[in-house]
Each structure stands twice: as C-alpha cells, then as structure tokens.
Amino acid sequence: MQRQDGKHVRGKWRIWSVMLLLFTLLLNACGGGGATSDKGDAKGTSSETSSGSAGSGGLEPVELTWYYPQWNTQRDLKTVEQAINDITTKEIQATIRLKPIENSSYAQKLNTMVASNESFDIAWTSFWMFDYAQNARKGAFLDLDGLIDTHMPELKKTLPGVVWEALKVDGKTYGILNYQTITNREGFIVQKQYADKYKLDPASIKQVKDMEPFLTDVRTGEPGIIPFALTRGGSFEVMKNSFNRLEFINNHAIIGIYQDDKELKAVDIIQTPEYKEYTELMHGWFKKGIINQDAANLKSVNDLKKVGKIASVFHNVLKPGRDIEEKASFGGKDIALVHLTEPYVGTNTIIQSMQAISKNSKNPERALMFLELLNKDERLINLISFGVEGKHYEKVNEHTVKPIEGGGYDPNQTWVFGNTFKAFLREGQSQEVRDQTIKENESARPSPILGFTFDPQPVLTEMANIQAVNDQYGPGLDTGTVDPVQHLQEYIDKRKQAGIDKVLGEIQRQLDEWRKKTGK
Structure with a gap:
C-alpha cells in the first residue's frame, strides 16, 4: 500500500514537473527567448534593433x-x-x-x-x-x-x-x-587681414602661380610673417588638380593617372611636366623668400599658424565653412578662401x-x-x-x-x-554650410577610378626602395629648397634604379584587371 502511494505521488510530481517545464518554455517564447550567442540571435533580433527595442529583445549582454x-x-x-x-x-x-x-x-x-x-x-x-x-x-x-x-x-x-x-x-x-x-576642392587659405590689406581678389586667381604678386607684397610689407608656409612634404600632392587634373593612385610610389585619360594609363607623377612646373615655381618662391626657409625640415606649421606668423597655406579640402574652422587654427584670425578647383570625389x-x-x-x-x-x-x-x-x-x-x-x-x-x-553644430558653424556640404557631396565630379585601390603586396621590396629615394630627394624639391634643374633628373633616375617601372607595371596590370571586372 505504501509502495503504491509512493508511486502515485511520484507520478503526480512528474506530471507537475512536465507542466511547469512547458509553462516556462511558453514564457520564454513570448519573451523572446534567451539567446546564447550574438551570432545565433542576430537575425532574430535585427528587426527589433531597427525599431530601438533590442534591449528587451532577448540579447545577451556583451x-x-x-x-x-x-x-x-x-x-x-x-x-x-x-x-x-x-x-x-x-x-x-x-x-x-x-x-x-x-x-x-x-x-x-x-x-x-x-x-x-x-x-x-x-x-x-x-x-x-x-x-x-x-x-x-x-x-x-x-x-x-x-x-x-x-x-x-x-x-x-x-x-x-x-x-x-x-x-x-x-x-x-x-x-x-x-x-x-567626401569631396576635394583645392585652394589657398589666407589670413583675411592680409587679403584685405593687399587687395587680394580671389576671383582673379585661376592658377597657383597667380598668387605670386600677393605673396610678394606680404613678403615686402610684413616682416616676420611667412607669406606661404610649407612643411617637408610640400604641397604638390594637394595641388595636383590645380595643375592638370592628376590623381594619385598610390601616394608612396607617387603614381597616378590623368583624370581625362580614357585609357587610364598609369604614370610616374615625378616624370610629368606638371611636377616639373611645380618644382620650378616653388624654387622661385623659395629664392624670393615667399616660402619659409626651414620648410625641408619642418614637420608641422600648426604652432606658427596659432601665433599668426603665417599668411597663407594650401589645402585640398576647401569645403563650405572651412574658413570658420580654420579661424581657430590661425589664432582667432579671420580667414579668406581662394578656390582653384571645383568639388571632386575619388576613392581617397x-x-x-x-x-x-x-x-x-x-x-x-x-x-x-x-x-x-x-x-x-x-x-x-x-x-x-x-x-x-x-x-x-x-x-x-x-x-x-x-x-x-x-x-x-x-x-x-x-x-x-x-x-x-547628425551632430550638433559648434559655435560659429551654420546649418546653411552643412546643407551646402551635403549638396557638394551629392553633385561632385566623380573619379574615373572610383573604387580602385592598389595592392602593393607583389612589389613591396620596390616600394620600400622607392620610399627611401623619396625621403632623400622629395623634401628639397617639394619645398623649392633645391634647384630642380640640378636635382630633378637625378631624382627620376634614382627612382628608376629603385624599381619604379616595375611598380608602374604592376599598378597598370591591376588597373586593367579592375576595368575588365567593373566594365569601366
């Protein structure tokens, strides 16, 4: 009898246990379950995440x-x-x-x-x-x-x-x-007090060299002020569109294309007439005292800008509102912008x-x-x-x-x-400028190689050798410190010895393959 009652009791407990388990599972199902891993629950909670209720959707804390x-x-x-x-x-x-x-x-x-x-x-x-x-x-x-x-x-x-x-x-x-x-637009950033004093008309500046009369006036009339400041990297990389719509494919090798070249032929930019013209112009400015004499060794001009010692620099992101942003960098001095190109959008x-x-x-x-x-x-x-x-x-x-x-x-x-x-505006910024920026993003002229990125892996040795040559010759030529008549050809020759032609060929091969895949 006692034995039969024990069986009866145990049977009842089994039934209640099963019922309790089913009830618990039902509650879990209604509540979204208890996900055990992010990968396992991701698809099941993506719709809840989008509506902002993921915190109650059963995600485990991570x-x-x-x-x-x-x-x-x-x-x-x-x-x-x-x-x-x-x-x-x-x-x-x-x-x-x-x-x-x-x-x-x-x-x-x-x-x-x-x-x-x-x-x-x-x-x-x-x-x-x-x-x-x-x-x-x-x-x-x-x-x-x-x-x-x-x-x-x-x-x-x-x-x-x-x-x-x-x-x-x-x-x-x-x-x-x-x-x-997401656009580039090249030009000069100028302290407005000097632009006003020496009657700089931004609309009259069509090319980089057109700035020389203004910079010369600053050099003569403002002792202790650097008319045009450069660091050891020079400005050609950010002036390339101002010369002839050149686009860098790789900054280390200094190889690129002409944007209007339908064949998309890769070129050694150091061998282009545009680079030669740039180095000659910078050397002329250096000799006239327009460029800071320590440019070839200078890593940053930020400290000089903050104390108002620089009249102008060159930049390739003259977006709407850049003048307001640069005001703080120039020690609170008002800024004028001189645009040389229209907005352009490329991969970089x-x-x-x-x-x-x-x-x-x-x-x-x-x-x-x-x-x-x-x-x-x-x-x-x-x-x-x-x-x-x-x-x-x-x-x-x-x-x-x-x-x-x-x-x-x-x-x-x-x-x-x-x-x-999506963020707040900082004091001095305007919604109008933000709207203009979005408009430029959507209307800028696109690069013919948008989406192409060079893989340097096959030519890493040559790239390292080329970089060493660039470090040796680049600062002097890019800042106008040395005469390109004496040093440019030597730079070109050294790059050839370092393997620039092999890198050029590899870039062209990858570019051709990319064109076939994309139909461009």
Whole structure:
C-alpha cells in the first residue's frame, strides 16, 4: 500500500514537473527567448534593433572595444563612456569600452595588434592611417557584405551610392564611413587681414602661380610673417588638380593617372611636366623668400599658424565653412578662401575616416548594431563628440553648442566618430554650410577610378626602395629648397634604379584587371 502511494505521488510530481517545464518554455517564447550567442540571435533580433527595442529583445549582454585615434587627451573620458553605456545597454545590451590612442602612435599600435592576432571589436581606419585597403586584404577586417542589409538598413539608405562604391576592396565591403565632406576642392587659405590689406581678389586667381604678386607684397610689407608656409612634404600632392587634373593612385610610389585619360594609363607623377612646373615655381618662391626657409625640415606649421606668423597655406579640402574652422587654427584670425578647383570625389576623398570590425571580434553583429545606432541616434554621436551637457558643453541654441572651458572633454573630432551631419553644430558653424556640404557631396565630379585601390603586396621590396629615394630627394624639391634643374633628373633616375617601372607595371596590370571586372 505504501509502495503504491509512493508511486502515485511520484507520478503526480512528474506530471507537475512536465507542466511547469512547458509553462516556462511558453514564457520564454513570448519573451523572446534567451539567446546564447550574438551570432545565433542576430537575425532574430535585427528587426527589433531597427525599431530601438533590442534591449528587451532577448540579447545577451556583451562588451565591445572601440579603438580610435585622438589628438588631445580627454581627462573626463570615463564620464562620457558611462553616459554612452547608459544608452547602449538599454538599446542593444552592449557596453562600449572606448580605447583612444594618441594619433602619432595609432597606426603602429593597431598594426601590432593585427599582427599578433589580438582581439578587438571596432577600429577606426583610413587610407592615410592604419591603411584600410591593406588591412582588409590582410584579413584583419570582417567582410560586411550580407550583414549591412540586416543590421544597418537605415545607414545604407543614408549614404550616397558613390560611398558604397568607394568602400569596396576587391569587390567587398570592409568599412562603415564616418559621413562628412567626401569631396576635394583645392585652394589657398589666407589670413583675411592680409587679403584685405593687399587687395587680394580671389576671383582673379585661376592658377597657383597667380598668387605670386600677393605673396610678394606680404613678403615686402610684413616682416616676420611667412607669406606661404610649407612643411617637408610640400604641397604638390594637394595641388595636383590645380595643375592638370592628376590623381594619385598610390601616394608612396607617387603614381597616378590623368583624370581625362580614357585609357587610364598609369604614370610616374615625378616624370610629368606638371611636377616639373611645380618644382620650378616653388624654387622661385623659395629664392624670393615667399616660402619659409626651414620648410625641408619642418614637420608641422600648426604652432606658427596659432601665433599668426603665417599668411597663407594650401589645402585640398576647401569645403563650405572651412574658413570658420580654420579661424581657430590661425589664432582667432579671420580667414579668406581662394578656390582653384571645383568639388571632386575619388576613392581617397571618401575613405578618409571609417570604422571597421575585426575579423576576430566575438560579437560582430552587435558591433554593427552599435555602429548603426551611433550613426542614427543623435544622443550617441553628440555624447562621443561633445560629452555631457552642462558638464562638458552648454547649448547656444537647440542645434548649436560650445565647450565649457576646463570641462575635461572636448575632442573636436566628430569626423573620427560617425555621421557629422547628425551632430550638433559648434559655435560659429551654420546649418546653411552643412546643407551646402551635403549638396557638394551629392553633385561632385566623380573619379574615373572610383573604387580602385592598389595592392602593393607583389612589389613591396620596390616600394620600400622607392620610399627611401623619396625621403632623400622629395623634401628639397617639394619645398623649392633645391634647384630642380640640378636635382630633378637625378631624382627620376634614382627612382628608376629603385624599381619604379616595375611598380608602374604592376599598378597598370591591376588597373586593367579592375576595368575588365567593373566594365569601366
């Protein structure tokens, strides 16, 4: 009897246990389940993420690391990080660890991490620092094709088609653009007080050499002021369109094309008549005292600009509002712009600032969700760009802010973080300028080789040898310090000995293959 009762009791408990298990499963199903990995739940939660309710969608908490360069140390970074995580934890169940690195060390640090297979989630990349195409080809970055549509639907619609074309490396997408100005427009940045005093008419300047009378007046009338400042790199790389629509394919080899050449024949730019004309003009200016005499050894002119010692420099990104931005760089002096070219868009004008996801990321889908949120949620882009309201900045009006002096956070580099058009305006900036910039982005003349990136792997030895020659001859010729009549041909010959013809042939081969694949 006792035995039969025991069986009866155990039977009842089994029934209740089964019922309890079914009830628990039913609750889990209604609540979205308990995802065990980001890769497993990504597709099931992408629609919830898009609507901003991912935090209640069953995502497991994860931590993401984000590396990016910084130009100034931010004392109160942790406060900003916490404020960001208050949002991301709720929205996508992710905490973000901000990992800024001083800009001069950034590329070396990230390249070392890639080489040692060190894990990270998101890293800033560009064509000019921590090379985007090279690292994509090395397998450092995750191929995002197939994931963007699922996890970044809104961002994909936001960016112009030319952006997605330029982001391709060998036909695949490895980066998400930090949307800002994507055009080049070349010209002079001039202190307005000197432009006014010596009656500089920007409309009368059609070529680089047309600036000489004004620069000569400054040299004569303003002792202690540098009329036209150069660093050891010179200005030809940013003046190339001002001479004859040249476009660099590779900055290290100094090889490019003429943009109006339908055959897209690669040329050694150092051998072009345009480079010869440039070196002769710079040498003439150097001898006349227009160019700073220490140019061949100078790495930066920023300190001289800040104290007002420079009358003009040359730049290739004279976007709308550049005069306002440069005012601070010139010690608060008003600026005049002299445009020499119309807006132009090429691969390198676009891939200046991006975020990539590491191939070793344990949570790549969640990293994409964060980048989508960063680029659409104005709270996030403003937090990382300006900090916390009342502590790091105060509002001038609804859309404009100014930093609080001594607040401990003012990186002034929105272009490193995300979509600059979603962020607050800084005091002195205008919505009209922002609208003009977007208009230029959408209407600029496109490069005939948009989307092409050279892979230097087959000619790395020659590239290293050429770079050594460039370092020896470039500063003197590019700054006008030495006479091109005596040194230019020697430079050309040394580049030939270093293997420039082999590199030229390899670039042409890759360019021809790219044309066949793309039909261009």
